[in-house]
Amino acid sequence: MKDKVYIFDTTLRDGEQSPGASMGINEKLKVALQLEKLGVDIIEAGFAVSSPVQFDAIQLIAQEVKNAVIASLARAVEKDIDAAAQALKYAQRKRIHTFIATSPIHREFKLKKTKEEILKQAVYAIQYAKQYTDDVEFSAEDATRTELDYLVEVVTAAIDAGAKTINIPDTVGYTVPSEFTKIIRTLKEKVPNINQAVLSVHCHNDLGLAVANSLAAIEAGARQVEVSVNGIGERAGNAAMEEIVMALELRKDIFGVETGIVTQEIYKTSRLIVSVTGIQVQPNKAIVGKNAFSHEAGIHQDGVLKERRTYEIMKPEQIGRTHSEIVLGRHSGKHGLQARLKELGYTIQGDDFEKVFQKFTEVADKKKAVYDDELIAIVSECLSIDMPEMLFLEHVQIMSGSNALPTATVELKKNNRIIREAAIGNGPVDAIYKAINRIAGISPELEDYGISSISIGQDAMGEAMVSLKYEGKVYSGHGSSTDVLVASAKAYLNAMNKILYLERKKEEK
Numbered sequence: 001m002k003d004k005v006y007i008f009d010t011t012l013r014d015g016e017q018s019p020g021a022s023m024g025i026n027e028k029l030k031v032a033l034q035l036e037k038l039g040v041d042i043i044e045a046g047f048a049v050s051s052p053v054q055f056d057a058i059q060l061i062a063q064e065v066k067n068a069v070i071a072s073l074a075r076a077v078e079k080d081i082d083a084a085a086q087a088l089k090y091a092q093r094k095r096i097h098t099f100i101a102t103s104p105i106h107r108e109f110k111l112k113k114t115k116e117e118i119l120k121q122a123v124y125a126i127q128y129a130k131q132y133t134d135d136v137e138f139s140a141e142d143a144t145r146t147e148l149d150y151l152v153e154v155v156t157a158a159i160d161a162g163a164k165t166i167n168i169p170d171t172v173g174y175t176v177p178s179e180f181t182k183i184i185r186t187l188k189e190k191v192p193n194i195n196q197a198v199l200s201v202h203c204h205n206d207l208g209l210a211v212a213n214s215l216a217a218i219e220a221g222a223r224q225v226e227v228s229v230n231g232i233g234e235r236a237g238n239a240a241m242e243e244i245v246m247a248l249e250l251r252k253d254i255f256g257v258e259t260g261i262v263t264q265e266i267y268k269t270s271r272l273i274v275s276v277t278g279i280q281v282q283p284n285k286a287i288v289g290k291n292a293f294s295h296e297a298g299i300h301q302d303g304v305l306k307e308r309r310t311y312e313i314m315k316p317e318q319i320g321r322t323h324s325e326i327v328l329g330r331h332s333g334k335h336g337l338q339a340r341l342k343e344l345g346y347t348i349q350g351d352d353f354e355k356v357f358q359k360f361t362e363v364a365d366k367k368k369a370v371y372d373d374e375l376i377a378i379v380s381e382c383l384s385i386d387m388p389e390m391l392f393l394e395h396v397q398i399m400s401g402s403n404a405l406p407t408a409t410v411e412l413k414k415n416n417r418i419i420r421e422a423a424i425g426n427g428p429v430d431a432i433y434k435a436i437n438r439i440a441g442i443s444p445e446l447e448d449y450g451i452s453s454i455s456i457g458q459d460a461m462g463e464a465m466v467s468l469k470y471e472g473k474v475y476s477g478h479g480s481s482t483d484v485l486v487a488s489a490k491a492y493l494n495a496m497n498k499i500l501y502l503e504r505k506k507e508e509k
């Protein structure tokens with residue numbers, strides 16, 4: 001059997017730290033269930049101690065996900081480890097991921113601690129976490145800027161203390177492949193008990209090298225790689241899951257390793273992350289970008305028509321993309337829809353399917369062709385989990401024009417009750433948002449607003465994205481519709497529901 005590289009997905013933790021990517025608890029669950037289908041080995045579901053939403057999301061994911069290991073991040077302090085353990089209580093397989101910074105700059109300015117103190121704290125945290133689970137991962141934060149002999153010392157002590165996975169993060173995206181190779185090789189050579197743990201890497205993309213550095217580390221012997229879908233994450237992001245997985249898959253001749261990823265689920269996962277975070281993928285992005293399989297130059301097109309492999313190193317089908325773009329129309333019916341959903345990898349039945357079908361008919365009535373990406377957006381919108389405090393859009397009506405005051409009438413549903421409000425605004429979108437504020441009883445600040453089209457053509461579905469600021473925190477939301485004003489209303493409600501969830505949590509306390 002070939003060597004296995006474990007895929008540790010941190011889309012829900014590090015990925016969510018991307019500005020504006022905050023997800024609601026139901027959205028996180030949806031992502032986790034898709035990650036499980038994708039076949040990731042470990043899902044880092046959040047940072048339990050950091051907020052009630054994080055805690056609740058980890059708890060819910062721990063209950064629902066059956067195969068993947070569920071991890072929570074925790075600083076190397078008792079309070080964090082206790083919270084992680086509590087959130088993970090019901091997980092079938094759980095991991096506590098504890099970390100402390102080891103580099104001189106973090107020791108001196110952030111932690112104000114000596115090398116000895118940090119080493120002691122790391123060992124204590126690992127031992128403390130071991131009372132909850134045998135599966136403890138330790139990260140030496142900012143490892144790539146840590147003195148190599150000190151790093152060897154810390155890693156040796158961490159394994160002695162019982163850490164089963166040792167993670168070497170390039171926290172600030174500073175290393176380069178040749179240097180990282182040297183770090184991993186040195187650890188393999190100089191840490192006497194290195195074979196008792198899995199060596200892991202976690203790379204950031206500040207110099208655009210996250211994937212290259214991760215692959216270099218795997219060649220040098222790392223056997224776990226920490227990634228995020230579409231490469232989202234702090235600042236310039238994390239190593240992109242799809243790029244690493246496909247490089248390992250296509251270049252087995254170089255790497256000689258396997259992953260447990262079902263590559264046909266990659267594209268669907270990528271689209272789900274776009275839809276729950278509102279963060280679009282750049283068109284020329286490797287593997288999952290809009291243009292990743294488009295051939296523009298005549299010579300290339302000619303070559304591809306004669307033999308695809310002339311200019312294509314992989315088939316779009318390998319990652320679950322299809323060549324046929326137009327899919328369904330008004331007359332497709334339930335059978336057509338079910339068949340297409342199946343081709344896209346969805347098994348949706350019963351009430352859920354009825355919901356999707358109803359939404360699909362509404363969209364198909366308004367436009368001739370429904371494209372795959374639009375279908376995926378419909379599915380992800382329909383299959384959300386209801387919470388009692390949530391507001392749903394029933395109806396929106398706008399009056400505006402060059403001589404009229406923009407006026408919106410909004411009807412929302414909450415707990416099966418219809419609530420109606422009207423408001424005047426500076427423009428139609430502003431009027432809608434003011435009417436929603438009246439119903440919700442709070443007025444968050446609109447920080448950012450944008451609209452883009454999901455597919456092509458004049459009648460394409462629009463996707464709206466908003467960022468709301470409320471009590472110092474930013475909440476993002478997104479929504480799609482064939483009508484941009486309806487999409488704008490949905491996006492606003494999506495962000496508003498995240499705020500309302502937190503408000504209810506505060507009241508419960």
Ligand SMILES: [Zn+2]
Nearest residue numbers: 014171202234
């Ligand atoms: Zn990170």
